[in-house]
Every structure is written in C-alpha cells, then in structure tokens.
Amino acid sequence: MTKAVATLSARRLFALCRKESFQIVRDPSSILIAFILPVLLLFVLGYAVNLDANHLRLGLLQQDQGAAAQRLVQTFSASAAFEVHRGESEAQLQALMQHGKLRGIVVIPSDFSSKLSAGKGAVLQVITDGSEPNTAQFVAAYVQGAWEVWLQGQARDHLLPATPSLSVKLRSWYNPSNISRNFLVPGSIAVVMTIIGALLTSLVVAREWERGTMEALLATPVTRAELLLSKIIPYYLLGMAAMLLCWLFAVYVMDVPFRGSFLGLFIMSTLFLGSALGLGLFLSTVLRTQFFAAQAALTAAFLPAM
Template sequence: MTGSMINRRLLGLLRKESLQILRDPSSIAIAFVLPVVLLLLFGYGVSLDSKHVPIGIVVEQPGAETASFVAAFRQSVYFEPRIYRSLQAGRAALRERRVDGILVLAADFAQRLKGDRDAPIQVIVNGVDANSARLLEGYVQGVWSIWLQRELEARQIPVSVPVEAQTRIWFNPELASRNYLVPGLLVVNMTLVGALLTALVLAREWERGTLEALMVTPVTIGEILIGKLLPYFVLGMGGMVLSVVMALFLFEVPMRGSFWVLAVCSTLFLLSALGMGLLISIVTRNQFVAGMIAILATFLPAFLLSGFLFDIGSMPVVVQVLTHVVAARYFVAILQTLFLAGDVWSLILPNAAALVLMAAFFLGLSRRRLRKRIE
C-alpha cells in the first residue's frame, strides 16, 4: 500500500462526508444557524445588569430632606422610584411584585436628620431572587452614600470617615456582565456544535447501517475517523469564527489576548468535543439515546459546571471534583482570560494541557471502541 493510495482513499472519504453534510441542510443548520441564534439569544437575553429597577420609596412626611433623597434615586439609572405615602401601600406593592424593594423614610426622618439622633432608613427587598436582591442592596447603598455625602457637605456637617476605600475593578471596569458571559457562551456554542452534531449524525448512520457498510471497504479505522471528524471540525471552526466575529463586533467584547492562542485553544477544545460526540454515538448507536446523552453529558455541564455562569469555587467539593472532567471548564477559563485579560501564560498553559489530555482520551477511546465493535 503506498502513501498516495492512502491519501486518495482519505480524500474520497472526505469528499463523501462533505457532500453528505452539504446535502443535509439540518447539519448546516446546527453548525451555523444554531450558534448565531443562540449567541443572539444569550447575548441579549442573559444579562445580570439590572437597570431601571422599580423601587418603592415610602415618604410618610414629605419635606426638603426626603425630596433630595428621592431626587438622588430618580437620577440614578439603576432605579425607577415610585412614591408611596404609607407603609401599608409600600408593603402591598412589594407583595404584589410591583416593586422589587421598598425604602422607608419614617415620619420623623427630617427631625432625626437635623438632630443628634441616628436616622435609620429601613430597606426591605424581595429576596426570592437572592442574587438580584443582593445587587439591589449594593445599588441602594451606592445611591445612599452619594446622597449622604452631598447632604452633609451642603449643611456643612463635619463627619469623620476613618477609612476610605479606592476600589478598582480590573479587566471590566464598568462591570458589564456581557463581557464575561459572551466568552462563556462561545464555549456552550462550540460544545453544542461539536458534540451534539457529531453524536446525532453518527448515531443516525449506525441506525441506518451505513457505517457498517463503510467498514467492509478497504479503508482503515483511522481513515474512517479522520474522514468523519475533519468535515465536522471544519464546520465547528466555521461556527467558532462566526461566533468570535459576533462577540467582537456585535457585543463589543474586548479582545486583549492574541488570536493565534485563541485558534490553538479552540482547536484543542473542538477536538475534545468531537471526540466526546463520537464516543457517545459509538456507545449508544441510537439517535434518541445519543441525543439525550449528548445534552446531558455535554450541554448541561458546559452550562452549569464550567464556571461560565456559576462560580466553581463556591460549589460543594464533590461537585468541584466533578467539574475537572468537563472540558468546557478549561476552555471557559482560557476564553475569559484571553478576551478580558490577555495572554496570561501561567493560566493558559495548564488549562490547554488539560484540553490536550481530554481530546487524546476521547479520541483514543473512540478508536479503541470502534475497533472492538467490528470484531
């Protein structure tokens, strides 16, 4: 067998697989339409930045002091204050979810403010959505402290501030959640294209018996694997390029790392995702089960256990250990750093090494399982 023959066979296979993809609009749809739709949906739909939060301010006794307080909230982009004249009305609004929280300025607020006594402002938030409630508390505190400073200056009341903090937020000073969510979304997208597409399409070939038909031809297992994987690899990378372009130009996420690192890491991740999809299809050989397992084993972990949305460090130890077998975890860490921080080698190299291991594991195992099944 000469080298050129192997190449010819491989080329033939590649041609056949590419034609198969091109003639089946549903694969093209998964590879290109799905990422675009998902990225648009996620990019616009998933945001943790609250603006114009409806908040009730209960003003029992209007006066100059309460007016300046309300004005401070009106000026803030974070709030849309509604005024209630009694505590009952404010509490009813909170209960009926018309406002997310209420601030109570008691009747003696102005007097207390002028006198020596402490003037407490009661804040009640709806805690059902705990994260939003916590962010809301922070926003209230921010508006309150600005108002207080202005108020004290205007009245020339000297107040001792023992400690003052200068806070600086690196990489994402305006704290736009989009900047950290979009790199994570690219990973979810790639997982879908890589694993779901491969698992579904190959499982269908098993069901129809066309893969067995291929086995009896002189092509080797390695050639079949390359022939199957390469076209999907090209599709996946195409989807990735499309997603990166959208991230940079539509969502305006900064890119501080280098593109060649992005390309290398994407290749590694895509290989492991394809390997996983391949393995799923080889083990199940059934479209329904392959689809369910692909969603369960690839999409959901990429969403939940990758650190894309939820902080891995805060999970219970058992779940944290589990995240180490999720390839998406390493890719999310790489992408968030590449986009927002730059080429931080001490972080990128270990994560890339993990991706190499996972790709080798899945592809190697698929190859072994494939050979076994034919004997």
C-alpha cells in the first residue's frame, strides 16, 4: 500500500475522477440520491415530526361568573398554547374528549370567587386524557403556567394578598424559543447525510463488478489508492453539495437559526461525510452487487439514527 501511495499519479487520478463524473451525470439515480432525496427526507423529518404542543384543544366549563373567574378565563383564552372551547356542562365536554376533539378540560367551580374572597383555597379541576401521556403532561403543565400568570395578575391588581414569592427566570441555551424544529432539523441533516453518503458510494464498486469493467481497470497501471480516491472524490463533492442544499433549505425555508462558524460546519461535515462515504465504499467492495450493497447501506446508515 505504501508503494501505491508513493506512485500516486495526479494525471491518472484526474482521469479516473473524470470518468466517474461522467457516470454520475449519465446515471439519474446519483442525482436523485444527492439532491432530491435529501430535501424530501428533510421536509418529512422537519415538518411531520413536530414535538411542539401548540393550540391544544381545551374544554372550559365556567360555573362561576365572578370577576376572578372571568379573569382566569381571559388568561386561558389569551394563551397561545390553548384553543379554548366553552361548554355548557361537564358531560358535554367529557363526550367531546372521549371522541378525541378535546385534549383536556378545565372546570371552574361555582364557589371559586367566593372562596378566594373569603381567603380560602379555591379548587380548579383539570381533566386530561391519560391515553396520551405526553399530551396530558403538556396540558397539565400549560394549565399550571396559565394559573401562575393569573395569580401574578391577581396579586398585582390587589385582588389577592400579595405575598413574597420566588421569581424564576428560565433561559434555554441554543434554543431560546423552545421550538422542536430547531433541534430536530440539524439532527435530521446528520441522519440524511449518513444515508446519502453511504448510498452514493455503495453502488460504485459493485457497479464496476456487475458491468465487468473492474477487471479492465485492474489491468491498467492504476494503483489501489488512485482507484479508491477516484471513487470517493466525485461523490464527496456531490455529498457536500447535498449538505449545502440541506443547510440552505433548513435556514431559509424552515427558518432554523444558524449560529456559529460556517467553516467549522464545513470541516465537521467533511469528516462526517468521509466516514459515511467510506462505509458505503466498504459495503460495495465486499458485497459486489448493487442491490445488496444498497440494502446494506440503508440498514447501516439507519442504525445510528434509531
């Protein structure tokens, strides 16, 4: 192998890369894998997979018409987390939740305002659908948040005795708005680049064996290093173009903020893509058939993401 590296010819390497580039242009599947498939996968992973719990359908039963209850209803209605549906009875709202039209129910009892005025503890009933535990937790957490906002307003307007309280200010690093797309899409790009890189090179050597051109290549003065590099360099450029396309799609179409060094992203993408291309080339060399190499590349690329 040392001799092969020592006798590396730039002229032969350029000729082999040129031959491989012609095969890429003549093979629509390579263009499809490099440019169409990444955008489709990123679109599906970015829009279909959404962990944000916005506009939760919340049933509201107001049995108390006092000022405190009215302000609590206004707090729920003003929250972007809820889509409030007023009900006439608890049975009506429960029927809607059983049919999946509501994610939770809040009941303001008839003695809500009177207990607050008397300085007693008021009770707010919250009913959630336990068949979807994650959504139920979201509903409970958002109701608790709206309740705390209402309590602050009550204390500020002196409708309730203002008592010293602990003020907690939350700050989320790297994703201040807590939008799931901002961390799902960058991870999806890594998954997409693993799949694309492995798929691109999983076919190149197997294709030479199936067409019977590998024997002709081995009969030429081409060294092993030149042959391997000629199979990697064109697909590396194609993969980096696909990465740039994914980056543009994520930043300018999906509004994912980009902070940091683009040079750092380029260097890390180079290392990451190189490993994916090497994996595909290894599978293509060992299996020698395009079908099995592609299947193995898909399996091996998906395993780290699972």
